[in-house]
Amino acid sequence: MTNLAPALSRVTDRIIERSKPSRTRYLELMARESDRHADRNFLSCSNLAHGFAASGEDKPSLAAGRAPNLGIVTAYNDMLSAHQPYGRYPEQMKLFAREVGATAQVAGGVPAMCDGVTQGFDGMELSLFSRDTIALSTAVAMSHAMFDGMALLGICDKIVPGLVIGALRFGHLPAVFVPSGPMPTGISNKEKQKTRQLYAEGKVGRDALLASESASYHAAGTCTFYGTANSNQMMMEMMGLHVPGSAFIPPNTPLRQALTREAVHRLNAITKKSNDYRPMAQVVDEKAIVNAIAGLLATGGSTNHAIHLPAMARAAGIIIDWDDFAELSAAVPLLARVYPNGSGDVNHFHAAGGMGWVVRELLDAGLAHRDTLTIAEGGMDAYAKEPTYADEKLAWIDAPTTSGDDTMLRPASDPFLPEGGMQLVGGNLGRATFKTSAVDKERWTIEAPCRVFDTQEAVSAAFKAGELDKDVVVVVRFQGPRANGMPELHKLTPPLGVLQDRGHKVALVTDGRMSGASGKVPAAIHVTPEALPSADGVWGPLAFLRDGDIVRLSAEDGTLSTTADLSGREPAPAPASGEGMGRELFAMFRSHASGAEQGGSSMLALAGL
Structure with missing residues (x-):
């Protein structure tokens, strides 16, 4: 054995x-x-x-x-x-x-x-x-x-x-x-991804995008x-x-x-x-x-x-x-x-x-x-x-002793990477998850000035206005469990992918989620503590970041940090909690939610588990 x-x-x-x-x-x-x-x-x-x-x-x-x-x-x-x-x-x-x-x-x-x-x-x-x-x-x-x-x-x-x-x-x-x-299996994933990026750039319309998506989820x-x-x-x-x-x-x-x-x-x-x-x-x-x-x-x-x-x-x-x-x-x-x-x-x-x-x-x-x-x-x-x-x-x-496709499945003796598909990163901006398996190794370290946003929509607007067409770390905060239920932020993937394909060094830092569909752009997600203050009134470091602060994200040395001095700053005002679509009914879940590393659960926190 x-x-x-x-x-x-x-x-x-x-x-x-x-x-x-x-x-x-x-x-x-x-x-x-x-x-x-x-x-x-x-x-x-x-x-x-x-x-x-x-x-x-x-x-x-x-x-x-x-x-x-x-x-x-x-x-x-x-x-x-x-x-x-x-x-x-x-x-x-x-x-x-x-x-x-x-x-x-x-x-x-x-x-x-x-x-x-x-x-x-x-x-x-x-x-x-x-x-x-x-x-x-x-x-x-x-x-x-x-x-x-x-x-x-x-x-x-x-x-x-x-x-x-x-x-x-x-x-x-x-x-x-x-x-x-x-x-x-539907259309090829490369074809689907290409259509999404073309739509983000305004080069194809909604009809083409819907046809592509319908051929994938079918x-x-x-x-x-x-x-x-x-x-x-x-x-x-x-x-x-x-x-x-x-x-x-x-x-x-x-x-x-x-x-x-x-x-x-x-x-x-x-x-x-x-x-x-x-x-x-x-x-x-x-x-x-x-x-x-x-x-x-x-x-x-x-x-x-x-x-x-x-x-x-x-x-x-x-x-x-x-x-x-x-x-x-x-x-x-x-x-x-x-x-x-x-x-x-x-x-x-x-x-x-x-x-x-x-x-x-x-x-x-x-x-x-x-x-x-x-x-x-x-x-x-x-x-x-x-x-x-x-x-x-x-x-x-x-199970077969030989991989049926060594571009997809390899033995432990000859793996794609010697380490697993996730990396813990941390520093003066908190702790976060980096999905290394989705990102080319040459992009595992990004250091650039940041642009700070409080919503996905604001990121999209800045992208369409050409404001992000440069080396940039996009920070999207107030997306944690206590703020708004920690939504997934997949709408960010196509525009950030476009910027990366244009040759820019691009990364995402967020206290929200990206999940298993996380793409090719390096991302520090689930940043904890989240920007919104905890039950004892302590704000997360992301609340103190400002546009232009230098942020370093590296899966190679496990870093998530800024060179900016955050100690003398006031936190940014948090957006109001959303109403409509039943969100107000979940106010108790948000207010009692544990941090991402503890599972982001109000139920378990209230039960003392």
Whole structure:
């Protein structure tokens, strides 16, 4: 058996030690919950009658109370392409449950918003806090205490983290995540990116842009670039919460349905009523969190998980920080280049070897924990295989030993980069995340005068007026969790890409987000502390920057700093909180939100987690 790499051992031990008090409290809570709520027969007859009144042919089994009853929490809607396939899942899953003598009920639904739809508009300011709303909705769904296991139907950006956080509070039950898979590949990513930049320059119109986007996002399934949604799927594999190899199988295929069937059968097999009880609280431990970080770094995944993973970990009593990410990033090599970090999408990634390849390479190099409890038999080794379906039989075979495309997937012995896809940067402007996997190495250090803005719209106006046609560090502040819910700032990517292509040294510094779709422009994102003052009235350094201050951003030496003396300045006035599109309803979420490094969550902060 391969020895664990020293960095993984050190970081894991540090997390275990740091988390002892909170992890102990969490596991003690789960033990009490298991004793109190392990059997729905503790409910009164009236409670039970309400719980299965409309259950039809499943009613006798539910009344008897002997077989497992599986709770389905679904994020179905048919506006979101990735979640549209979920419409028929509950109906199918009930049939699959009956095959093994179990029952299944839809416990509840959770909201599922699409950042691609809200991008650049007011609704995006609800995006981060939709994660807390999803977690709360999951808790409401599971609070009926009717269930022996959780089948969680969600894929996209905040939805999987929200489901994880909510489900972990019911961690005395087993949980299986059930994906639906990516849409078919559309137009080439280079063509799409080119059209976006031409539109930003005013060289093509809205009709051409819409035609290009519609040829990219064109069918049911997850968007095929390697953003937060697909990074979620990678992490569910690395954390052992998927049926192995489920992440990137297309929707509406025999293999996809066979994997959904297996998910239901496997969930039935690991409830407390079985002989192989695997509660979620035991699956999601410190080693699983480290595996998720290692997978994120090895594949150049979404920077959003520098926020989501700390929040998910806290829900299990596990405390991680960006120093853990940084130390792991120095040890875990970059094995994959998937758009926007490369030319091919997740379908190409899967065809080249996919998650089976990545898991095997990490395990064999000692860069992931092998000895973890997963929902699958065989532990993490089961995830180093890929599923097949022939003659109406589901089986797993070893992942290929040779990459199907070495421009996209390489072995740990010959990686794209010796370090992972993210870099922690810090200095007198705060701490931030730099997604190195998306940026050419010659652009890892930018030092230039800054232009300071408080909104994306102001940046766009300055670009159109020609004010940014020079070496410049664009600073966009008051975009943190407390200010406006930390929206993603993707509308900035095309104009900044244009400036970079014109030969200018360009960088972005912001307390907002850019996520897995972060492009080729160097960016320090999630700057913490954010510009808006914290609950104790302390302003973040970005509030004191002024136009023309020299700012240095370097992933090579981990720097985010200015040469300006900020000590004698007054902070810039913060913009008023937005109203409309429901934003006023989320005022409590903003006012109590923790910092980005702690997960940007008001719910967890108020719960003392």
